[in-house]
Amino acid sequence: MMKRKDEDMDEEVSPWADVRKSSVLQESRLFQASQLNASKCTLVLTKLLYLINTGETLTNEEAVDMFFAVTKLFQSPDVHLRRMVYLIIKELNVESDSSLIVVSCLSKDMTSKIDLFKANSIRVLAKIMDASMVGQMERFLKQALVDKNPFIMASTLCAGQHLFQTAPDVIKRWLAEIQEALNNKARMVQYHALALLYRVKQHDKLAISKVATALARNGQINGSPMAQCLHIRIVFTLLQSTPIGQPLHPELLKYLLDCLHHKHYMVMYEAARAIVRLDSITAVQCVPAISVLQELLLSQVPVQRYASVRTLSEVVSRFPQIVAPVVGDLEQLLSDPNRTIATLAITTLLKTGVESNVDRLMKSIGGFMTDISDEFKIVLVEAIKTLAFKFPHKYPTLLNFLAQALREEGTFKFKKALVEAMLSIMHKIPEATEIGLDQFCEFIEDCEFPELSVRILHVLGEKGPSSPSPAKYIRFIFNRVILETSSVRCAAVSSLAKFGANVPTLTNHIIILLKRCLMDNDDEVRDRAIFYSNVLTAQPANLMTALNIDGSGGVEPKQPKPKDLEFSIDAYLASGDFSVPFQVSKHLQQAPIDEAELLALEQRAKLDAENGLNLMNADSCEKDAALKAAQQAAAAQAQQSPAGAAAASSKSAAGGAGGGIPNQYLELFHSIPELRELGPIFKSCMAVELTETETEYVVSCIKHILPNHVVFQFQIVNTLEEHQLENVRVEMELEDGEGEGEGEGWVEELSIPEPICKSGSTPGQAFVVFRRPADKFSSGNISCTLHFTVKEVEDGEVESGEGAEDEYQLEDIEVVEHDFMKPGEDIGLVHFRSQWEGLTESNEIVKKYSLGLDSLQAAVNAVIELLGMQPCENSGIVPEGARSHAVNLTGIFYGDVPVLARAGFMTDTKHGVTLKIAVRSQKPQINAMLTNAIR
Numbered sequence: 001m002m003k004r005k006d007e008d009m010d011e012e013v014s015p016w017a018d019v020r021k022s023s024v025l026q027e028s029r030l031f032q033a034s035q036l037n038a039s040k041c042t043l044v045l046t047k048l049l050y051l052i053n054t055g056e057t058l059t060n061e062e063a064v065d066m067f068f069a070v071t072k073l074f075q076s077p078d079v080h081l082r083r084m085v086y087l088i089i090k091e092l093n094v095e096s097d098s099s100l101i102v103v104s105c106l107s108k109d110m111t112s113k114i115d116l117f118k119a120n121s122i123r124v125l126a127k128i129m130d131a132s133m134v135g136q137m138e139r140f141l142k143q144a145l146v147d148k149n150p151f152i153m154a155s156t157l158c159a160g161q162h163l164f165q166t167a168p169d170v171i172k173r174w175l176a177e178i179q180e181a182l183n184n185k186a187r188m189v190q191y192h193a194l195a196l197l198y199r200v201k202q203h204d205k206l207a208i209s210k211v212a213t214a215l216a217r218n219g220q221i222n223g224s225p226m227a228q229c230l231h232i233r234i235v236f237t238l239l240q241s242t243p244i245g246q247p248l249h250p251e252l253l254k255y256l257l258d259c260l261h262h263k264h265y266m267v268m269y270e271a272a273r274a275i276v277r278l279d280s281i282t283a284v285q286c287v288p289a290i291s292v293l294q295e296l297l298l299s300q301v302p303v304q305r306y307a308s309v310r311t312l313s314e315v316v317s318r319f320p321q322i323v324a325p326v327v328g329d330l331e332q333l334l335s336d337p338n339r340t341i342a343t344l345a346i347t348t349l350l351k352t353g354v355e356s357n358v359d360r361l362m363k364s365i366g367g368f369m370t371d372i373s374d375e376f377k378i379v380l381v382e383a384i385k386t387l388a389f390k391f392p393h394k395y396p397t398l399l400n401f402l403a404q405a406l407r408e409e410g411t412f413k414f415k416k417a418l419v420e421a422m423l424s425i426m427h428k429i430p431e432a433t434e435i436g437l438d439q440f441c442e443f444i445e446d447c448e449f450p451e452l453s454v455r456i457l458h459v460l461g462e463k464g465p466s467s468p469s470p471a472k473y474i475r476f477i478f479n480r481v482i483l484e485t486s487s488v489r490c491a492a493v494s495s496l497a498k499f500g501a502n503v504p505t506l507t508n509h510i511i512i513l514l515k516r517c518l519m520d521n522d523d524e525v526r527d528r529a530i531f532y533s534n535v536l537t538a539q540p541a542n543l544m545t546a547l548n549i550d551g552s553g554g555v556e557p558k559q560p561k562p563k564d565l566e567f568s569i570d571a572y573l574a575s576g577d578f579s580v581p582f583q584v585s586k587h588l589q590q591a592p593i594d595e596a597e598l599l600a601l602e603q604r605a606k607l608d609a610e611n612g613l614n615l616m617n618a619d620s621c622e623k624d625a626a627l628k629a630a631q632q633a634a635a636a637q638a639q640q641s642p643a644g645a646a647a648a649s650s651k652s653a654a655g656g657a658g659g660g661i662p663n664q665y666l667e668l669f670h671s672i673p674e675l676r677e678l679g680p681i682f683k684s685c686m687a688v689e690l691t692e693t694e695t696e697y698v699v700s701c702i703k704h705i706l707p708n709h710v711v712f713q714f715q716i717v718n719t720l721e722e723h724q725l726e727n728v729r730v731e732m733e734l735e736d737g738e739g740e741g742e743g744e745g746w747v748e749e750l751s752i753p754e755p756i757c758k759s760g761s762t763p764g765q766a767f768v769v770f771r772r773p774a775d776k777f778s779s780g781n782i783s784c785t786l787h788f789t790v791k792e793v794e795d796g797e798v799e800s801g802e803g804a805e806d807e808y809q810l811e812d813i814e815v816v817e818h819d820f821m822k823p824g825e826d827i828g829l830v831h832f833r834s835q836w837e838g839l840t841e842s843n844e845i846v847k848k849y850s851l852g853l854d855s856l857q858a859a860v861n862a863v864i865e866l867l868g869m870q871p872c873e874n875s876g877i878v879p880e881g882a883r884s885h886a887v888n889l890t891g892i893f894y895g896d897v898p899v900l901a902r903a904g905f906m907t908d909t910k911h912g913v914t915l916k917i918a919v920r921s922q923k924p925q926i927n928a929m930l931t932n933a934i935r
Contacts, residue, residue, distance in 0.1 A: 016047065016050045019047050019050060019051060021051055021056055021058075024044060024047045024048050024051060025062065025066070027044045027047070028044055028048070028066060028069055030044060031044075031069040031070065031072050031073055032069065032072065036072075036073065036075065036076045036081075038076050038078035038080070038081045041073060041076070041081055041084075042078075042080055042081050042084050045070075045081075045084040045085070045087070045088050046084065048066070048088060049084075049087060049088060049091065052091050053091075058092070063092050066088075066092060067089070067092050067102070070085055070088055070089065070092075071102055071105060073085050074105045074109075079116060082109075082116075082117060082120075083116075083120060086120045086121070086123070086124045089102060089124050089127075089128065090123075090124055090127045090128070102128065103125065103128065103129065103133065106121040106124055106125050107121075107125075107137070107140075109121035110122055110125065110137075110140055110144070111140065115149045115151060115152055116151075118144070118149075118152055119149070119151045119152045119154075119155035119156075120155065122141065122144055122152070122155045122156050122159050123155050123158060123159055125137065125159065126158075126159030126160075126161075126162040126163050127162055129163070129166070130166060131166045131167045134163055134166065134167040134170050135167075135170065138170055138173075141156055141159070141160075142174065142177060144156040145157070145174060145177045145178075145181065146177055146180070150184065150186030150188065150189050153181060153184065153186070153189045154186065154188040154189050154192050157178070157181060157189065157192035157193055157195075157196050158192050160174065160178075160196045161192075161195065161196055161199060164196070164199055164200065168200075168809070171196070171200060172200055174196075175197075175200065178193050178196055178197050178200070179193075179197070181193035182194060182197070182215075182220060182221065183220065185223065187223065187224035187225070187226065187227065188224075188226070190221045190223070190224040190227040191224055191226040191227040191230060193227075194215075194221065194227050194230050194231060194234075195230060197211060198211075198230075198234055203731075203733060203783050203785050203809070204731070204785070204807075205238075205241070205733060208234065208238065209238055211234075212231065212234050212235050212238055212252065213249075213251060213252065215231055216231075216235065216251060216252060216255035217251070225262075225264040225266050225267050226266075228259070228262070228264075228267050228270075229266055229267060229270040232256065232259060232267070232270045232271055232274050233270070233274070235252045235255060235256060235274070236256075236274040236277070236278070238252060239252055239253065239256075239274075239278055239280075240277075240278060240279060242280055243747070244279065244280060246280075248278070248280055248281075253285075256271050256274055256275050257271075257275070257288060259271035260272060260275075260288050260289060260291075260292050265296065265299070265301075265304055268292050268296075269292070269293075269296060269304070269307055269308070269311075271289070271292075272289035272290075272292040272293050272311070273289075273307075273311050275288075275289040276289050276290070276293075276311065276314075276315045276318075276319075277314075283319045283321065283322050286315070286319055286322055287322055290312075290315070290322050290323065290325075290326065293308045293311055293312055293315075293326070294308075294325070294326045294329055296308035297309060297312075297326065297329045297330070297333065298329060302338050302341065305333065305336070305338075305341050306338065306340065306341050306344070309330070309333060309341055309344040309345050309348065310344050312326060312330070312348050313344050313347050313348040313351075316348050316351045316352055317351065320351060320352050323348070323352050324352055327349065327352060330345045330348055330349050330352075331345075331349065333345035334346060334349075339372045340372065340373075340376060343372050343376040343379070343380060344376070344379075346361060346365055346380070346383075347379055347380055347383045349361060350380075350383040350384065350386070350387045351383060351386060351387075358387065358391060358394045358397060358398070359397055362397055362398070362401050365380060365401070374410065374411050374413060374414045377405075377410070377414050377417075378413070378414060378417045381402070381405075381414075381417045381418055381421050382417075382421070384398055384401065384402065384421065385421040385424055385425060388425045388428070388429065389425075389428055392428075392429050392431075395425060395429050395431065395432040395435070396432075396435060398425065399422060399425060399432055399435050399436055399439060400435075400439075402418050402421060402422050402425075402439075403422070403439035403442070403443070405418055406418045406419070406422075406439070406443050407442070407443060407446070412449050412451070412452075415449060415452055416449075416451075416452060419440075419452055419455060419456065422436050422439070422440070423436070423459065426463075433463055433467065434467055434468065437459075437460060437463060437464060437467060437473065440456045440459065440460065441460070441473060441476040443456065444456050444457070444476065444480065445476065445479065450484070450485050450487050450488050453480065453484060453488045453491070454487060454488055454491040457477060457480060457488070457491040457492050457494075457495045458491060458494075458495065460473055460476075460477060460495050461477075461494060461495030461496075461497075461498035461499070462498070464495075464498075464499060465498060465499050465501075465502035465503050466502070470499060470502075470503050470506065471503075471506060473499070474496070474499060474506065474509070474510075474513070477492050477495050477496055477499075478492070478496065478513050480492040481493065481496075481513075481516075481517055481520075481525075486521075486522035486524065486525060489517075489520065489522065489525045490522070490524050490525050490528055493514065493517055493525060493528045493529050493532065494528060494532075496510050496513055496514060496532070497510065497514070497528075497532035497536070500514075500532070500536050501536075507536055510536065511533050511536050511537055514529045514532055514533040514536070515529070515533055517529035518530060518533075560584055560588055564588060565584070565588065568584075568587050568588050569582065571587075572587050662684060665681060665684050665702075665704065665713075666681070668713075668765070669681065669704075669711075672752065672767075674750055674752060674769075675711060675752075675767065675769075678706050678707075678708075678709050678711070678769070679706050679707040679708070679709075680706070680707070681704050681705070681706055682705045682706060682707070682820075682822075682894055683704070683705040683819070683820070683821075683822055683894075684702060684703075684704050684705075685702060685703040685704070685705070685819050686702075687700045687701065687702050687715070688700060688701050688702075688703075688813060689811075690714075690784060690810040690811040690813065691810060691811065695719075696718075696719055696720050696723075697716060697717070697718060697719070697720075697725075697786065697808055698716075698717040698719060699714055699715065699716050699717075699730075699786060699810055700714070700715045701713065701714050701715075701784075701813055702715070703813075703815060703819055705819060705820055705894065708771060708772060708774075709749070709769055709770060709771055709772060710769075710770050710772050710779075710815055710819075711767060711768075711769050711770075712730070712732065712767065712768045712769075712770070712813070713765060713766075713767055714730050714765070714766045714767070714768070714784075714786075715763040715764070715765060716728055716754060716757055716763055716764045716765075716766060716786070717760075717761065717762075717763045717764075718757045718758065718759045718760070718764070719759065720759055721759045721793065722759075722792060722793050722794070723759065723790050723791070723792065723793060724756065724757070724758055724759070724790075724791045724792075724793050724798050725754075725756070725757040725758075725764070725788040725789070725790060725791075726755065726756055726757070726788065726789045726791060726803060727753050727754075727755065727787075727788060727789050728753055728754040728755075728757045728764055728766055728786070728787075728788040729751055729752075729753035729754075729766055729786075729787050729788070730751070730766050730768055730784055730785070730786055730787070730810070731751075731784070731785045731787055732748060732768050732770075732782050732783070732784055732813075733782065733783045733785075734746055734779065734780060734781075734782055735780060735781045735782065735783055735812075744773070744776070745772075745773035745776060746770050746771070746772060746773065746776065746779050747770065747771045748768060748769070748770050748771075749769050749770065749771050750767070750768070750769035751766075751767070751768050751769070752766060752767040752768075752769075753766055754766045757788070759793070772815075775925075777815075777816075777817050777819075777820050777894070777929060778814070778815060778816050778817055779814060779815040780814065781812045781813075781814055782812060782813050782814060782815075783812050784809075784810040784811070784812065784813055785807050785808070785809055785810065786807060786808040786809075786810055787805075787806075787807045788805075788806060788807075788808075789802070789803040789804065789805055789806075790803055790804045790805075790806050791803040791804075816933065817867075817868075817929055817930060817933040818865070818866060818867055818868030818933065819868070820893060820894035821867065821868035821869060821891045821892070821893050821894075821899070821930075822868075822891060822892040822893075823868065823869055823870035823890070823891055823892075824869065824870045824889075824890030824891045824892055824898070824899075825870065825890060826870055826871075826872055826873065826890075827872055827873075827890060828872070828873060829872065829873055829888070832872050832888050832890065832900065835890075835898070835900055836900050836902070836920060839900065839920040839921065839922070840920075843920050843921060843922060843924065843927070844918055844919065844920045844927065845918070845919055845924070845927040845928055845931050846916065846917070846918045846931075847916075847917055847931040847932075847934075848914065848915065848916045848917075849914065849915045849916075849917070849934055850911060850912065850913075850914050850915075851863075851912065851913045851914065851915055852912055852913075853912055853913045854907070854912050854913065855913070856878045856882060856883075856884075856885050856905055856907055856913060857877075857878045858913075859905050859907075859913040859915065860876055860878055860885065860887055860903075860905060861876075863887070863903055863905075863915060863917070863934060864876055864887070864889070866933055866934050867889060867891065867901060867930060867933065867934075868891060869889035869890060869891035869899065869901060870889060870890050870891060871887050871888065871889055872888040872889070872890060873888070875887045875888050878905075883906065883907055883908075884904070884905060884906040884907070885904075885905045886902065886903070886904050886905070887902070887903045887905070888900075888901075888902055889901040889902075889903065893921065893923075893926050893930075897921055897922060897923055897926060898921060898922075899919065899920070899921040899926060899927075899930065900919070900920045900921070901917060901918065901919045901920070901930070902917070902918045903915060903916070903917045903918075904916045904917070915934070917931060917934065919931050
């Protein structure tokens with residue numbers, strides 16, 4: 001860095017601060033010179049790399065021009081320039097057709113006698129080659145993989161990581177060479193070899209377990225700390241997958257304990273961290289790891305202290321008793337010059353401390369709160385909240401500390417965390433309510449975030465009236481009406497009204513204050529003030545009802561429907577009798593069905609009469625016949641329009657998958673004793689293709705939902721006439737899902753292979769059975785690998801012998817919520833409305849989404865597919881030119897739970913299609929799950 005001296009201060013300035021893309025592109029003309037100046041060309045490439053890595057982008061034309069200009073630099077033998085050329089080629093993303101000339105130059109370097117050129121060219125080739133080129137280079141890459149130079153070997157192994165994404169089959173043929181590279185004494189070779197070996201075998205848990213156990217026994221990679229750390233992480237993954245209740249693998253656990261005594265601190269820490277993070281570990285087994293972390297706390301290296309205290313801050317929540325001996329060392333870190341380390345130390349101490357130390361710890365925190373980032377401030381706030389729950393008598397000290405932090409400078413995220421922590425303490429410790437309200441009143445005097453002011457005013461309105469001295473809060477609330485934004489003024493008016501409703505001695509004073517708001521600039525503030533003041537003046541006894549406020553300050557959930565309220569008021573006015581004032585509870589009437597609903601009812605009755613249908617009173621046999629007739633009628637009607645045809649097709653598919661179970665599945669399950677014992681099939685889903693139709697093995701999967709299990713039926717077609725497959729099975733492995741807790745508790749119980757799969761169109765059948773947790777209806781991604789033995793077939797004769805073991809990677813599969821949903825009956829609008837009203841709003845969840853789609857019909861189809869439900873009365877078809885549309889859906893969820901849904905779609909040119917969906921059933925958890933399934 002250079003230093004530029006100004007009048008008042010020294011300022012550090014980057015030597016690249018004045019670099020501009022246009023000037024660098026101009027300077028790149030040096031690459032075209034007949035006599036290359038290596039030092040100048042290196043400087044230009046350095047500037048270009050700086051621009052790219054600081055966010056500057058090159059247009060496609062500029063990137064291609066620069067790419068070809070750089071190829072001229074291969075003429076120079078300068079080592080430093082060549083290394084810069086390699087770097088810039090990796091950064092310039094160009095099409096594979098344009099990179100052929102560079103591939104030719106790099107191929108020459110790959111066979112060069114200069115080891116530096118050879119190693120670096122292999123790394124670059126791996127970044128720019130496509131799958132079609134890998135086969136041509138495989139022979140050279142394999143030679144480099146067994147080269148005597150460790151740098152070349154490590155570069156080739158590193159290149160294998162990139163090539164595995166485009167040509168995994170080629171890299172899988174390197175297994176013998178990769179295994180041999182593990183024996184190399186060079187540290188980086190061992191590390192890259194183990195990383196590539198794990199990448200190749202990561203979906204084969206048994207193979208990974210064998211590799212990890214063998215390395216733990218023979219100490220083959222003990223000379224490479226990085227390889228050993230990677231090995232520890234692999235061992236941790238294997239141990240973490242041990243089912244709860246089963247003992248951990250003794251040999252692998254012993255290996256982790258042995259690594260605690262390694263001479264390199266990195267290996268010691270990695271082993272200690274792995275041990276304390278194991279879900280099945282006990283406190284006693286963690287003691288040696290805590291001793292290692294305590295030793296690192298005293299290190300002179302800041303990164304070692306940071307790593308140790310961060311891990312201890314995570315462990316203390318699970319095993320506070322074994323962290324207690326480390327308290328003395330943690331207290332020494334309170335004065336650490338690195339404020340992040342000090343923050344983590346005091347967070348850990350707060351979780352392990354005793355009541356007598358709380359005051360001292362609070363003083364220590366106050367000394368450096370301004371020097372740490374908001375991320376660690378929020379961690380501290382959470383720790384203080386936990387401490388308040390642990391020692392309720394210390395709430396004054398803790399609330400005062402949080403209030404002090406609340407009045408200081410900070411971001412919205414930090415201030416919100418402080419407010420929520422104080423509210424949690426007030427809720428958990430009722431004695432803290434008055435102190436908390438007083439501190440909130442002081443805070444909103446200078447609060448710069450309207451959202452927090454609104455939140456606090458709501459709390460004051462709820463809890464203030466029941467406090468010993470409610471009158472003292474009125475001044476703070478009314479100040480907000482005078483000084484704040486419109487949203488805050490609205491909240492303040494509502495808060496004042498709650499004081500008037502709950503504290504009779506203050507009602508007249510509140511009315512005076514509300515009347516002062518009648519001249520406010522904002523119409524909502526005026527409306528609220530008029531409403532509340534009139535109700536307080538005219539009917540103070542009925543204020544609770546008028547405001548929908550119960551005695552505890554809560555809001556009653558039931559509201560009259562606007563349509564029914566309008567009908568009742570019209571009827572009241574038409575009667576002409578105004579001797580009794582209009583009252584909602586007395587005069588509310590249900591509005592009759594409107595003309596559109598009557599028309600729909602008449603059309604439905606007419607259709608039923610024409611087809612001789614009476615689904616409501618039919619017995620089971622008559623229902624099946626009626627359903628079939630209805631489907632035929634709908635199909636005939638759907639042929640009149642393309643949209644109708646699509647809807648009829650999807651409806652037929654949904655009925656086949658979700659309604660009755662096809663006979664072939666029932667017969668198949670009955671013929672296999674292991675499946676017959678699992679119970680009846682609730683639903684058989686549509687087949688999902690796991691391979692392309694043109695591949696040598698075509699595999700599809702059908703999911704069957706049973707009472708406690710999910711059965712995956714794999715249909716395998718062997719298209720190779722010269723091969724016969726034997727012992728064909730599918731290995732399934734649950735991966736970490738995006739949703740919290742996905743895949744947890746799903747256990748594979750049974751795998752049924754296909755003995756022989758001959759070439760032809762007749763598919764073989766393989767089954768995998770998973771036991772499903774009672775409360776889980778999604779599994780997360782499940783990776784699938786086809787394992788089989790291949791035998792050659794010549795002239796119709798199968799070769800003798802054991803054959804060759806092989807595997808074939810399939811697409812991932814997932815069990816999702818709509819797999820447990822059967823489409824319901826296609827009922828009429830009146831029948832749907834009757835069922836909808838019968839469930840009431842207390843059994844409803846409503847959510848709103850932006851779908852990111854431009855077509856209403858595409859959005860409707862997507863939501864119907866995600867929910868697996870039946871659209872009623874052709875509501876799944878969007879009229880042409882419509883800007884909005886509503887769909888009524890019915891379904892039967894697992895356990896024979898009827899589910900209804902109403903989905904409203906609206907589109908605009910700016911935001912695309914938005915969805916508002918309401919789901920009702922007798923089980924709230926099902927409603928929440930289905931509304932969350934639209935993601």
